[in-house]
Amino acid sequence: MDPVLREELILAKLRERVAYAWERSDFYRRLWGSAGVGPNTLHTLADLRRFPLVTKDAIRDDQAASPPFGSNLCCDPAEIARVHGTSGTTGRPVLFAISRDDWERIGAAHARIMWSFGVRPEDTVFLASFFSLYMGSWGALAGAETLGATVFPYGAGVPGQTERSLDYLALVRPTVFYGTPSYALHLAKVAEERGDDPRELGFRIMFFSGEAGAGIPATKARIESTFGATCIDTGSMAEMTPWMTNAECDERTGMHLWDDIVYTEIVDRDTLEPIDGDGEGVPVYTHLERSSQPMIRLLSADLTRVTSEPCPCGRTYRRLPEGIYGRIDDMLVIRGANVYPHVIENTLRTTPGLGVEYRLVVERPGELDLLTVECESSDPGVADEVADRVQRAVGLRARVTVHPPGTLPTTEFKARRVDDRRATASPL
Ligand SMILES: [Zn+2]
Numbered sequence: 013m014d015p016v017l018r019e020e021l022i023l024a025k026l027r028e029r030v031a032y033a034w035e036r037s038d039f040y041r042r043l044w045g046s047a048g049v050g051p052n053t054l055h056t057l058a059d060l061r062r063f064p065l066v067t068k069d070a071i072r073d074d075q076a077a078s079p080p081f082g083s084n085l086c087c088d089p090a091e092i093a094r095v096h097g098t099s100g101t102t103g104r105p106v107l108f109a110i111s112r113d114d115w116e117r118i119g120a121a122h123a124r125i126m127w128s129f130g131v132r133p134e135d136t137v138f139l140a141s142f143f144s145l146y147m148g149s150w151g152a153l154a155g156a157e158t159l160g161a162t163v164f165p166y167g168a169g170v171p172g173q174t175e176r177s178l179d180y181l182a183l184v185r186p187t188v189f190y191g192t193p194s195y196a197l198h199l200a201k202v203a204e205e206r207g208d209d210p211r212e213l214g215f216r217i218m219f220f221s222g223e224a225g226a227g228i229p230a231t232k233a234r235i236e237s238t239f240g241a242t243c244i245d246t247g248s249m250a251e252m253t254p255w256m257t258n259a260e261c262d263e264r265t266g267m268h269l270w271d272d273i274v275y276t277e278i279v280d281r282d283t284l285e286p287i288d289g290d291g292e293g294v295p296v297y298t299h300l301e302r303s304s305q306p307m308i309r310l311l312s313a314d315l316t317r318v319t320s321e322p323c324p325c326g327r328t329y330r331r332l333p334e335g336i337y338g339r340i341d342d343m344l345v346i347r348g349a350n351v352y353p354h355v356i357e358n359t360l361r362t363t364p365g366l367g368v369e370y371r372l373v374v375e376r377p378g379e380l381d382l383l384t385v386e387c388e389s390s391d392p393g394v395a396d397e398v399a400d401r402v403q404r405a406v407g408l409r410a411r412v413t414v415h416p417p418g419t420l421p422t423t424e425f426k427a428r429r430v431d432d433r434r435a436t437a438s439p440l
């Protein structure tokens with residue numbers, strides 16, 4: 013689509029969504045009223061920057077004050093079709109009330125985007141992720157169903173389920189896989205332990221969300237060579253469902269921003285002002301189609317780089333060439349250096365002979381921070397090479413501990429591989 017025409021469409025949808033929220037949401041009337049903006053503020057897309065940013069904390073506080081769904085519920089409670097939410101492991105959970113017509117639009121958006129990376133009605137989609145409050149599996153299910161593919165909602169997380177999945181996969185022969193990158197690598201390991209070649213499982217396309225791995229070049233390459241499939245990175249935030257409005261096409265040049273479904277601004281990480289043109293920053297998302305709980309300028313905590321360079325697929329949507337490669341709150345400051353865990357992951361994935369699991373431990377045993385990289389290999393002598401590679405990548409000498417293969421905890425869902433023990437250490 014011509015980008016100029018698309019901007020006109022986005023502006024029209026945005027004005028309609030802002031007017032809708034102004035009419036129905038106490039949350040936005042309060043927020044915008046105090047900032048002196050409203051439906052008449054929007055003459056161009058650039059005017060959106062005058063609207064205040066919304067934080068996840070503000071949504072959580074609002075739901076605590078107006079339980080259960082907050083003062084931003086814009087639909088009639090009788091229209092709510094599904095309740096989802098965050099896991100609540102880091103505080104009060106946040107609930108998502110999704111209306112029936114929103115669910116249909118979510119299915120349509122995901123179907124359209126899944127088509128862009130090659131899924132077709134002839135495919136069978138194996139959904140190997142939790143069917144719980146977590147939105148990812150349900151969105152993938154809705155998208156695959158709307159597209160007309162066959163769905164195989166296998167799930168994850170039950171003891172022994174991965175081992176049994178190999179028998180199911182041999183029987184059903186799905187062509188598309190959905191889950192987290194960690195889980196795919198775990199599945200490959202289980203298959204190999206049984207003497208099976210993961211390439212024989214027959215996946216053509218593997219798409220991922222919930223973790224950054226599918227956008228990390230070495231992890232992507234490892235998944236593609238292990239399974240002989242195309243590895244597709246997708247995802248934004250559960251609050252922003254349809255979360256797949258960030259998604260790679262089948263050219264795999266980084267995630268496109270499907271801006272006519274969720275309009276995405278990239279803001280400077282310090283000033284929080286939108287950057288002009290291409291560059292690094294933090295995504296700010298705005299729903300253009302959601303009616304139940306529209307998010308307008310929701311600030312993520314993610315770090316990315318955006319480009320308007322053309323993609324060989326011909327789509328004119330901007331792209332995030334390296335995906336979402338960090339979270340602002342993920343960055344570790346170790347001995348004064350800024351260290352992003354994804355950079356170390358990329359280094360480990362390109363080191364021959366290492367297993368898929370790893371862990372980063374940061375401590376302060378004395379005056380200085382100590383970074384320990386724990387990895388798996390049958391060759392303990394690989395430690396020096398790992399330390400050299402990590403030093404070249406992040407500028408720090410790390411202590412490297414090599415464990416025998418299969419002894420680090422395995423990851424089936426969202427990997428938690430960073431253990432920063434400094435924050436909890438006694439200040440004495
Ligand atoms: Zn493309």
